[in-house]
Structure formats: C-alpha cells, structure tokens
Amino acid sequence: MIAVEGVSKTFGTQHVLRNVSTVFETGKVNFIIGRSGSGKSVLTKCIVGLLEVDEGRIMFNDRNFTAMNEQERKAVRQEIGMLFQGSALFDSLTVEENVMFPLTMFSNMSKAEMLDRVNWCLKRVQLDNANKKFPAEISGGMQKRVGIARAIAMNPKYLFCDEPNSGLDPQTAIVIDNLIKEITYEFNMTTVVVSHDMNSVIEIGDRINFVFEGEIWWSGDKVDILKTTNDELNNFVYASDFMRIVREKLQ
Amino acid sequence: MVFSHRMQIFTNIGRYALLMASVFRRPEKWKIFYRLTVLEIDKIGVQSVGIVALLSLFMGAVICIQTAANIDSGWIPVYTIGFTVRQTMILEFSPTIIPVIMAGKVGSNIASEIGTMRISEQIDALDIMGINSANYLILPKLVGALFIFPFLIVMSMVLGITAGAWVGELAGVISMPDYQTGITYDFRPFQVAYSLIKTTVFAFIIVTISAYYGYYTKGGALEVGKASTQAVVYSIVLIMICNLLISQLVLT
Ligand SMILES: Nc1ncnc2c1ncn2[C@@H]1O[C@H](COP(=O)(O)OP(=O)(O)O)[C@@H](O)[C@H]1O
Numbered sequence: 001m002i003a004v005e006g007v008s009k010t011f012g013t014q015h016v017l018r019n020v021s022t023v024f025e026t027g028k029v030n031f032i033i034g035r036s037g038s039g040k041s042v043l044t045k046c047i048v049g050l051l052e053v054d055e056g057r058i059m060f061n062d063r064n065f066t067a068m069n070e071q072e073r074k075a076v077r078q079e080i081g082m083l084f085q086g087s088a089l090f091d092s093l094t095v096e097e098n099v100m101f102p103l104t105m106f107s108n109m110s111k112a113e114m115l116d117r118v119n120w121c122l123k124r125v126q127l128d129n130a131n132k133k134f135p136a137e138i139s140g141g142m143q144k145r146v147g148i149a150r151a152i153a154m155n156p157k158y159l160f161c162d163e164p165n166s167g168l169d170p171q172t173a174i175v176i177d178n179l180i181k182e183i184t185y186e187f188n189m190t191t192v193v194v195s196h197d198m199n200s201v202i203e204i205g206d207r208i209n210f211v212f213e214g215e216i217w218w219s220g221d222k223v224d225i226l227k228t229t230n231d232e233l234n235n236f237v238y239a240s241d242f243m244r245i246v247r248e249k250l251q
Numbered sequence: 252m253v254f255s256h257r258m259q260i261f262t263n264i265g266r267y268a269l270l271m272a273s274v275f276r277r278p279e280k281w282k283i284f285y286r287l288t289v290l291e292i293d294k295i296g297v298q299s300v301g302i303v304a305l306l307s308l309f310m311g312a313v314i315c316i317q318t319a320a321n322i323d324s325g326w327i328p329v330y331t332i333g334f335t336v337r338q339t340m341i342l343e344f345s346p347t348i349i350p351v352i353m354a355g356k357v358g359s360n361i362a363s364e365i366g367t368m369r370i371s372e373q374i375d376a377l378d379i380m381g382i383n384s385a386n387y388l389i390l391p392k393l394v395g396a397l398f399i400f401p402f403l404i405v406m407s408m409v410l411g412i413t414a415g416a417w418v419g420e421l422a423g424v425i426s427m428p429d430y431q432t433g434i435t436y437d438f439r440p441f442q443v444a445y446s447l448i449k450t451t452v453f454a455f456i457i458v459t460i461s462a463y464y465g466y467y468t469k470g471g472a473l474e475v476g477k478a479s480t481q482a483v484v485y486s487i488v489l490i491m492i493c494n495l496l497i498s499q500l501v502l503t
Pocket residue numbers: 011016034035036037038039040041042043
C-alpha cells in the first residue's frame with residue numbers, strides 16, 4: 001500500500017500539486033486520471049522520488065519515504081518497477097540486455113540464472129524471439145512489453161505505469177492493459193497507472209483517482225465513475241461522443 | 252534581463268558543481284564500471300586516431316614549409332625549421348588545437364547521447380532503479396578520456412614532427428641531419444610534461460561540460476541539438492581561457 005499524505009509541489013509560482021492525499025491499494029490497479037497538464041506525471045514523480053515534494057509525505061507500506069536519505073531510498077527503489085510513457089528502453093542495449101540490466105546491477109545471480117529470469121520475464125509478457133533485437137528494431141507495442149518485462153525483472157512490490165498505452169492502436173492497448181492487470185493480481189503488486197484513456201479505466205481500473213488542477217477531485221471505483229455527479233469529472237469521462245452514447249445506454 | 256543573465260551563470264556553476272558531486276561517487280559495480288570505461292576509451296580515443304593523425308601530419312608538414320619560406324635570410328640557421336615544428340607541435344598544436352577538434356567530435360557526441368537519454372526518460376529509468384545516473388553515465392567517459400587523451404596527444408606530436416622531416420626533405424628545404432639538429436636543439440622534457448598536463452585539463456573540460464549540457468537537456472530533439480552546440484562552444488571557450496591561465500602560471 002502506498003499512502004500520499006498532504007503532498008504539495010510548486011514550480012516557481014505555478015502550484016502543480018495542492019495538498020494531495022490518497023491511498024493506492026495492494027493487489028489492485030489504481031488509476032490516476034485527468035487532463036493533460038493536470039499534474040499526473042508530477043504526482044507520480046513525487047511518489048517515486050524523482051521530484052522532491054515541497055510539503056507532505058509518501059508512505060510505502062508504513063515506511064516514510066520522504067524522510068529517508070538516499071541510501072535508504074535506494075532499498076525502496078529496488079522494490080519499484082516503472083513503465084515509462086515512451087518505454088525508456090536503453091537504446092544501446094538489446095531487448096535481453098535491457099531486461100537483464102537491473103539484475104546485473106543489483107543481484108548476485110550467475111549469468112545463467114539471470115538469463116533464465118530474463119527469459120521467464122519475456123515469456124510472461126508474451127515476447128519470444130526478440131532477445132537479440134535492439135529497441136529501435138521492434139514496434140511500439142513490443143517496446144512496451146519489454147518495458148514491462150524490465151519493470152518486473154526484480155520482482156517489484158510496486159509497479160508504476162505512465163500512460164502505458166499512449167501511441168498504441170486500440171487492440172494492442174487492451175493487450176497491454178490486461179497484461180498490467182494480470183501481473184498485478186498474479187504477484188499481488190501495488191500498481192499505479194497514469195492515464196487519460198477512459199477505455200483503460202473501464203477495462204482494468206480497480207480504484208480511480210481523478211486529478212483536476214493539482215487536486216484529487218474525486219476517488220472511487222469504475223461503477224461509481226460512470227454515474228458521477230461531479231461536473232469536472234463528468235466533463236472528463238463524457239468528453240467523447242462514444243462515451244455519451246454509453247451514458248445514454250446506461251440510463 | 253541583464254540581471255537574469257548574470258544569475259544564469261551562477262545557476263549553471265551551481266548545477267555543474269552538484270552534478271560533479273554525484274559523478275565522483277563509488278560506482279555501483281566495479282566490473283561494470285571497468286567494462287564501460289574500456290568501451291569509452293574505444294569510442295573517445297581509438298575512434299579518433301584517424302582524424303588526429305591526419306590533422307597532425309598535415310600541420311607538421313605545413314609548419315615546416317611555412318617556416319622554410321619565411322627564413323630565407325642567411326642569418327637564421329636552417330635547423331630553425333625543425334626547432335619551430337617541434338615547438339609548435341609540442342607546445343600548442345597537439346595539446347590545445349587537437350582538444351579543440353575533439354570538443355567538436357567527442358563533446359557533441361557526449362552531449363547528444365546523454366541529452367537523448369534525458370528526453371526519452373532513460374535517465375529517469377536509471378534513477379528509478381536506484382542507480383546514480385550521473386555516476387553511471389559520466390564517470391566512465393571521464394576516466395576513459397583522461398586515460399586516452401595523453402596517448403593521442405603524444406601520437407600527434409610524433410606524427411607532426413615526422414611529417415615535417417619528410418616534407419622538408421622532399422621539398423628540398425632542409426636535410427635530415429639539419430632537421431635532427433633542430434628537433435633536439437634546447438629540448439626540455441618538461442615542456443612535454445607541461446603539455447600533457449594541459450591536455451588532461453582539457454579532456455576534463457570537454458567531458459564534464461558536454462555531459463552537463465546533455466544531462467540537463469529539457470524538451471525534445473531540437474533541444475538535444477542545442478545542447479550539443481552549447482557543449483562544443485562552451486568547451487572550446489573554456490579550453491582557450493584555461494590555456495591562457497595555465498601558460499601564464501607555468502611558463503612565467
Ligand atoms: N520539471 C518541471 N518544471 C517546471 N514545470 C513543470 C515540470 N514538470 C511539469 N511541470 C508543469 O506541471 C504541470 C503538470 O505537468 P504534468 O504532471 O506533466 O501533466 P500531466 O498530467 O499531463 O502528466 C504542467 O503545467 C507542466 O508544465
């Protein structure tokens with residue numbers, strides 16, 4: 001479980017996060033949704049410590065991450081896996097080397113053990129026969145899979161995904177979404193997905209946090225979200241004609 | 252506006268110092284550090300041998316011919332040609348001009364490589380894993396460059412002086428024995444040492460300045476290009492300033 005308690009973040013005079021509090025539950029896919037520029041990525045980066053918070057604290061299973069020094073944070077970081085928006089694979093390394101990277105840096109496994117683990121991870125994301133390819137030689141959907149494989153290589157307790165299906169076609173997007181859901185349940189991870197895609201929310205969302213102008217405007221599950229009476233959330237959820245048709249059908 | 256530009260300089264110096272503080276840490280794994288350093292020695296050094304050799308050969312040859320053309324007075328001994336080639340190569344061309352060329356070749360490469368990693372979140376990916384990204388990315392380049400630069404510079408000196416000898420004889424401006432007298436006349440090994448120290452400082456400037464501009468790139472491909480230009484310009488400016496300071500300090 002990750003608890004965000006009263007977090008604020010300012011860039012110069014711009015208040016990006018104001019007193020944000022929420023909880024991400026273990027074994028569930030927790031969403032952070034909101035419009036572009038609402039502060040979703042900044043919130044995520046504050047949680048994992050890529051940005052320092054101005055106020056408030058972040059708790060990883062009752063461990064106060066905000067108060068830790070670099071050395072203590074490093075221990076927590078090794079329990080975190082992250083899938084980046086653009087996959088962020090190391091482009092000088094092959095697929096296999098990318099997934100092996102955290103293992104070579106932090107584990108004491110032998111080469112053969114590492115290779116076993118890598119192959120297991122790649123198989124888990126249904127990516128065989130791409131071991132020796134470079135990131136530039138595979139498709140966006142395959143890059144995301146490698147990103148997931150790298151993120152789970154160290155058996156993380158916490159998984160963060162920043163816009164996991166941006167830039168993917170709808171079918172591939174759903175495959176990636178479901179992969180995230182399956183892995184979350186299989187390993188009982190605390191998963192946080194940042195997205196603005198209502199499709200994903202409906203497909204795999206367990207708990208949803210709606211960020212509006214740097215505040216958590218609404219939290220709930222996906223049944224609640226479709227019948228929300230919150231104006232800003234309504235505008236967000238029913239922004240497309242498609243969703244408006246869904247609303248009519250629901251009523 | 253003027254005020255904010257002045258502040259910009261202090262911000263840059265402060266951030267540069269902070270970056271250096273994280274670069275000079277113990278590597279996560281020595282074996283990996285060692286492997287990366289060897290890779291960088293190849294990328295920075297071995298792959299620059301061609302261009303450095305070419306420039307040095309031509310410069311040695313040209314200095315020889317230029318000097319010969321300018322001393323056709325009976326009062327100046329002909330071995331001056333060899334002497335001039337040696338002094339020019341050892342004191343300035345090899346230790347200063349070669350690093351300026353390297354700033355263009357290696358510096359822009361370092362800035363764009365690290366800048367691309369920044370904008371594509373590869374550096375965030377390293378940081379998330381708990382890896383000190385500055386140390387992991389920059390230290391092997393720095394150690395590699397500090398190691399290989401002196402070799403490149405000595406090679407440049409030797410090739411330049413040799414080319415002067417060949418061309419001097421081929422063009423009939425100076426005989427081999429006269430040239431030899433020239434290149435050994437009043438030879439002070441200290442000057443070679445001085446040049447190598449200078450070069451080491453320049454290697455440090457090129458790698459750290461270029462890495463700095465790459466590491467703090469924000470935005471997209473356009474900004475990576477800008478970072479790489481800034482890396483080259485500021486490296487060269489700093490090389491020139493330090494060259495003046497070091498010459499002033501050591502030779503007077
Ligand atoms: N490092 C930064 N420095 C200054 N402003 C930033 C920085 N990162 C994000 N911002 C600003 O914070 C706001 C929220 O950004 P972000 O969290 O990336 O939005 P999104 O919800 O689309 O992920 C934006 O207005 C952005 O310009």
